[in-house]
Amino acid sequence: MxxxxxxxxxxxxxxxxxxxxxxxxxxxxxxxxxxxxxxxxxxxxxxxxxxxxxxxxxxxxxxxxxxxxxxxxxxxxxxxxxxxxxxxxxxxxxxxxxxxxxxxxxxxxxxxxQGHQPGLPLPPPSQEWTFWPSSSGEGRTRAFLKVQDGCDYRCSFCTVPQARGPSRSAPPEWVAAEARRLAQEGFREIVLTGINLGDYGKPHGASFLDLLQRLEREVPPTVQRLRLSSIEPNLLSDAILDFIADHPRWAPHFHLPLQSGSDRLLGRMRRRYRRRLYEDRIEAIRKRFPLAGIGVDVIVGFPGETEADFTTTWRFLADLPVSYLHVFPYSERPGTVAASLPDPVPWPLRLYRSERLRELSHRKRWEFAQRCIGQVFSVLLETPTEGLTENYLRVQFCTEGPVGELVRAVITTAEEEVWATPLG
Missing domain, CATH: 3.40.50.12160 (Methylthiotransferase, N-terminal domain)
Structure with missing residues (x-):
């Protein structure tokens, strides 16, 4: 071999x-x-x-x-x-x-x-899409468990539906069994991942909330933390937020793609919400989790984005109580509706606007960390002196601890790096 x-x-x-x-x-x-x-x-x-x-x-x-x-x-x-x-x-x-x-x-x-013809025994590329169960571990501390794949949305800038196929999900019994296997391997945190995670359920009919409830029942307590990856704002229901609030193992960390703070551009992007719904979801999170980590995806330089559109987005994000931004300059993708839209934004302007939002993100991270000073969190150690809190704050320690374990610690300072002191 x-x-x-x-x-x-x-x-x-x-x-x-x-x-x-x-x-x-x-x-x-x-x-x-x-x-x-x-x-x-x-x-x-x-x-x-x-x-x-x-x-x-x-x-x-x-x-x-x-x-x-x-x-x-x-x-x-x-x-x-x-x-x-x-x-x-x-x-x-x-x-x-x-x-x-x-x-x-x-x-x-x-x-x-073994010397056979290249491509054999691959099925033809026109075959029907199926769900391929997968999971991965990160440094033997966090595991990423794929529970959903594909997307039925048709955002004008995105090739994911063509690249990943229609929305489909792992059977809930397989997800629970794989989570138990990951627990046996010693992982302390499991992150649920998917292309459109909140759309979990097709074709077997179980809802995403059903899955969360099943995992809460069946995942052994050795897994001390369960976390959601990115979820569409229109799919983050009050029922899901209430469930997470009622079950301490579930991390108060939410990553919600926004893409633009301009309703006009959200329409051109064919997103399934407008800024009022997004703002409502942030308010719903903050009401239940005052120190939740909230991440935002945003695209700048989408075709037709004016200076007024960008300013609207910047101000919207500046006012939202979110923790960090993932900023992407718009990239034309062949075969998408957006690629043929008029009024493309010049690349230098896309990059300039990206940098302005990254500066805002840096400020948001600092403000979030400042709010956490004096608070006690559980830190999953990824190295002897560094780890991640339940609300997605990366912290440093002056003393060494056991990698892969959760340590209770108080946040002491937050400047370029966030420092914590273990308790007990």
């Missing part, structure tokens, strides 16, 4: 799927090595959310060719799903597996290494 290196670009779902590929490769008899080492096979799991992600994929492929000229390169992921022809032209690539073919990749790779 072969020495195989894997690398992931993109979202937490991709990381979970790469981890599953790694487990399957080991079970098939292959040896895993670091990406920067000389391998016989390199497997790259790609992203296509921006043009920079695609450029990064080609850069990594060129680096592999220089480092290991005789190696075989396998590419999968969203870029492989949407633009396989762009990858098939690259020298050294022996197999391009689309997302819907990813569950069969290890079998196809093993067959290829």
């Amino acid at each position: 072969a020495r195989v290196a894997l690398h992931t670009l993109g979202c937490k779902l991709n990381f979970a799927e790469t981890a599953t590929l790694a487990r399957q490769l080991v079970e098939a008899g292959h040896t895993l090595i670091d990406w920067d080492d000389v391998a016989e096979v390199y497997v790259l799991n790609t992203c296509t959310v921006t043009h920079q992600a695609e450029r990064k994929a080609h850069k990594l492929i060129r680096q592999v060719r220089r480092r290991a000229p005789g190696a075989q390169i396998v590419v999968t992921g969203c870029y492989a799903e949407l633009r396989p022809e762009a990858l098939e032209k690259e020298p050294g690539i022996v197999l391009v597996a689309r997302n819907r073919q990813k569950p069969h990749l290890v079998q196809a790779l093993t067959s290829l290494l």
Whole structure:
């Protein structure tokens, strides 16, 4: 069998799927090595959310060719799903597996290494989308559990429905069983992930709240923290917030994509809410969790974004009691409605506006950390002197503690870094 290196670009779902590929490769008899080492096979799991992600994929492929000229390169992921022809032209690539073919990749790779025809036994790329169960661990402290995939929304800027397929979910019994397995492996925190997490339930009918309630009942207490990844604001119901408020294991941390604070642009983006609903959801969170960590995704430079639109967005975010921003300059994606909209914003202006919002994010992080001074949190140690609180505040310690354990600590100072002192 072969020495195989894997690398992931993109979202937490991709990381979970790469981890599953790694487990399957080991079970098939292959040896895993670091990406920067000389391998016989390199497997790259790609992203296509921006043009920079695609450029990064080609850069990594060129680096592999220089480092290991005789190696075989396998590419999968969203870029492989949407633009396989762009990858098939690259020298050294022996197999391009689309997302819907990813569950069969290890079998196809093993067959290829045995001298069979490239691409066998991959099913045709036109096959029906299915849910591929996956999970990953981060430093043996936090585990990411994929419970949902795909999206039925049709935002005008987004290629995810084409790259990931329709919304579909893991059966709740599998999710509970996998969470128990992760508990047995020693993880103290499990993060639920999905492309459109709040849309969990298709096709089996269980709601997202049903899933949370089941996990609360069935996940062993050795898992001391459960967390949601990004969730659409229109899907974050009061019932979900009330459940999290009533069950202390669930982290008071919410990441809600906004994309724009301008209702006019939200309409052009084909988002399923307007700023009033978003503001209402932030208020609902703050009412229940005064010190919740709240993250925001925002796109700047969308076609037709005027200075007034940007100022509206900046002021909206400045006034919202949120903790941090993830800022993205708009990137044209082929095949999307937005790519053909008039009035594109020049790239220098997109970058300037991005920087202004990143400066605002820095201020928001500082203000949030200041509010946490003197408060006691549970810190999951990711290194002996650094960890993450339940409300997603990264903190430092002067003394060392046990990696992978939760430590009660009080926040003492918050400037460029946040410092905490363990209790007891």
